[in-house]
Amino acid sequence: MKNRSTSLEFFEYVRKYLTEFMPRHRNLSENTIQANRDTLNLLLDYCVNQLGYSLLKIEVNTFLDIGVITGFLDWLQTERKCRNATINQRLSCIRSVFKYIAYEEITYTSIYGRLLAIPQRKVDKNKTIEFMSEDALKAILSCPNTKSKKGLRDCFYMSLMYDSAARNSEMLSIKMKNVTDNKIAPYVFVNGKGRKKRSIPLMQKTMDIYHLYVRGFHRNYNPDDYLFYVIHHGQKMKMSTDNVAKFINKYAEQARLICSNIPDKVHPHMFRRSRAMHLYRNGMPLPLLSEFLGHEDPETTLIYASADTEMKRRAIEKATINLDIDKEKAIPIWKDDDEMIRRLYGLK
Known part of the structure; x- marks a missing residue:
């Protein structure tokens, strides 16, 4: 794994992914881009508020420890009361970001590979839709x-x-x-x-x-x-x-x-x-x-x-x-x- 990973490098990848790759190369809608932006903000909030990271200390290599991501997914369930379908969507967003980073810098491919190994959570397709009276x-x-x-x-x-x-x-x-x-x-x-x-x-x-x-x-x-x-x-x-x-x-x-x-x-x-x-x-x-x-x-x-x-x-x-x-x-x-x-x- 490369040694020059820095937080600024990580944020620069994020910026290019959100403002260039998604809208220009993938031609994705603003709603899709916003969903990815929201997921990344939640992940950063988790790293800062739950794991004690300084925002500027977060690097690409921070996520070499896959426990950061699995802990984040558990936090979504226990603290934010997210459903499994929502958690799976957040995981998909994170995978997409790191797939892009791995494409830009091949030495980060192992992180993307580890993310693919995280299983999707089971979703009960027959669950009754909740609504308010x-x-x-x-x-x-x-x-x-x-x-x-x-x-x-x-x-x-x-x-x-x-x-x-x-x-x-x-x-x-x-x-x-x-x-x-x-x-x-x-x-x-x-x-x-x-x-x-x-x-x-x-x-x-x-x-x-x-x-x-x-x-x-x-x-x-x-x-x-x-x-x-x-x-x-x-x-x-x-x-x-x-x-x-x-x-x-x-x-x-x-x-x-x-x-x-x-x-x-x-x-x-x-x-x-x-x-x-x-x-x-x-x-x-x-x-x-x-x-x-x-x-x-x-x-x-x-x-x-x-x-x-x-x-x-x-x-x-x-x-x-x-x-x-x-x-x-x-x-x-x-x-x-x-x-x-x-x-x-x-x-x-």
């Missing part, structure tokens, strides 16, 4: 304090995620220009898996919260701003998946005090599943539901006819629950290392 969803949506800016943001995020049944990655990629505030037929435009684009009709109750949210977060309208963002060094940056998971988990914990039907583990994707189940139970035909969800499976999409937007809207209206919030509540005025290392090398 309408009562549980109402309880969670009632928890954010919409008098605060963050509370209003969190309430709108969860409401929009449920109403649109969008994936978390799709939600975080929505820009202001993707929301059409049409009084008769408002909708949001999302980029789904496999670059499949779709427009999703939105209910007026969701748009009422949207108007309050825009008033507090987008006073100076810029069509290219992300709908949901964080401020970093004075700039609006895309919000992270970790941020979403944290506030959803927080409100789920609060909701358990008022509703006994809250699932043990509430995660962002459960809002999509819950919306789909509620629509199906309220009469939306499966072909129309598949169109609404933007399923990419060829065997599924080939047998489904294109759905009329107004048909979607009528089915959605039938399943829409009460998402009202007090429109009169005041919104406070906006108050205006390691993080930089990750940003410089394309990890943020």
Whole structure:
């Protein structure tokens, strides 16, 4: 194994993989790139916070000890409560990164070979899909304090995620220009898996919260701003998946005090599943539901006819629950290392 391995070399490989190889040579979608970026950030967090590494001390050779990776996968299961399917996806992302590194520098091939020896975890294909009841969803949506800016943001995020049944990655990629505030037929435009684009009709109750949210977060309208963002060094940056998971988990914990039907583990994707189940139970035909969800499976999409937007809207209206919030509540005025290392090398 070569002796010149350095952390800067490792981060340079990561930067090229995320910003050059994936988008230019593989022509992969932003969602796929983001999934790999998220996995690498989680792996680095594990190395720093659980193993005690300094970020700048992490090298390619750090992962010569395959126990670092297997420990990371165990940590995903025990601490982050990830399902086996999610853990397998994270492992696949890590393998892809080190396959690229081995291609760039042949002396690192042994690390990639060891990663291939890590077995995939068994996935129960017959496992029942977890979803929230309408009562549980109402309880969670009632928890954010919409008098605060963050509370209003969190309430709108969860409401929009449920109403649109969008994936978390799709939600975080929505820009202001993707929301059409049409009084008769408002909708949001999302980029789904496999670059499949779709427009999703939105209910007026969701748009009422949207108007309050825009008033507090987008006073100076810029069509290219992300709908949901964080401020970093004075700039609006895309919000992270970790941020979403944290506030959803927080409100789920609060909701358990008022509703006994809250699932043990509430995660962002459960809002999509819950919306789909509620629509199906309220009469939306499966072909129309598949169109609404933007399923990419060829065997599924080939047998489904294109759905009329107004048909979607009528089915959605039938399943829409009460998402009202007090429109009169005041919104406070906006108050205006390691993080930089990750940003410089394309990890943020």
